[in-house]
Amino acid sequence: EAGVAQSPRYKIIEKRQSVAFWCNPISGHATLYWYQQILGQGPKLLIQFQNNGVVDDSQLPKDRFSAERLKGVDSTLKIQPAKLEDSAVYLCASSSDPHQRGQYFGPGTRLLVL
Amino acid sequence: RKEVEQDPGPFNVPEGATVAFNCTYSNSASQSFFWYRQDCRKEPKLLMSVYSSGNEDGRFTAQLNRASQYISLLIRDSKLSDSATYLCVVPGGGSNYKLTFGKGTLLTVNP
Numbered sequence: 001e002a003g004v005a006q007s008p009r010y011k012i013i014e015k016r017q018s019v020a021f022w023c024n025p026i027s028g029h030a031t032l033y034w035y036q037q038i039l040g041q042g043p044k045l046l047i048q049f050q051n052n053g054v055v056d057d058s059q060l061p062k063d064r065f066s067a068e069r070l071k072g073v074d075s076t077l078k079i080q081p082a083k084l085e086d087s088a089v090y091l092c093a094s095s096s097d098p099h100q101r102g103q104y105f106g107p108g109t110r111l112l113v114l
Numbered sequence: 115r116k117e118v119e120q121d122p123g124p125f126n127v128p129e130g131a132t133v134a135f136n137c138t139y140s141n142s143a144s145q146s147f148f149w150y151r152q153d154c155r156k157e158p159k160l161l162m163s164v165y166s167s168g169n170e171d172g173r174f175t176a177q178l179n180r181a182s183q184y185i186s187l188l189i190r191d192s193k194l195s196d197s198a199t200y201l202c203v204v205p206g207g208g209s210n211y212k213l214t215f216g217k218g219t220l221l222t223v224n225p
Contacts, residue, residue: 031211042201042215043201045215091158098211100165102150106157107156
């Protein structure tokens with residue numbers, strides 16, 4: 001079974017630029033999560049999708065972050081404009097049954113904002 | 115009480131030692147819990163789940179105490195390869211499938 005795919009793996013941009021991340025979840029997984037992980041901390045949930053609907057985006061900085069999962073499969077996360085404090089690893093995870101089976105993570109995108 | 119709170123660590127133990135991490139949670143409606151392992155510069159990987167009082171898998175034992183609202187992870191006979199950050203994960207109550215991560219506890223097993 002293929003795992004969660006993410007791209008790009010690394011991205012370096014200057015502040016105020018835009019950036020987009022892509023995630024392809026495990027086939028058949030209805031639930032998809034985007035997390036932000038800053039060095040030395042646990043992953044922080046940004047947004048959670050159930051199929052193509054948003055379940056929780058309470059911690060998403062909506063003035064600069066946006067995410068979509070139009071067909072209930074792939075998802076993109078965008079930051080526009082980026083700030084220095086957005087430097088982090090952006091992790092995508094998916095699950096077929098989060099409360100029983102947990103979730104599976106992609107390798108993450110490491111973002112550096114200069 | 116915070117949603118999820120873990121032992122801050124770090125833990126430095128010799129090979130062969132037994133080490134335990136604790137994690138407390140605030141949502142009494144949470145039913146199942148998870149421990150993840152995260153190696154340096156890698157993504158978290160599911161280690162164990164806990165639904166009832168406990169779960170054992172080889173050298174690893176996860177325990178749940180609902181009355182006191184904490185979960186623990188016990189590692190026996192530590193190996194060098196156990197060095198990693200261990201994250202506890204608590205689900206939200208209800209059906210929204212939210213999962214909240216603790217900050218993680220760094221374990222270093224020394225030769």
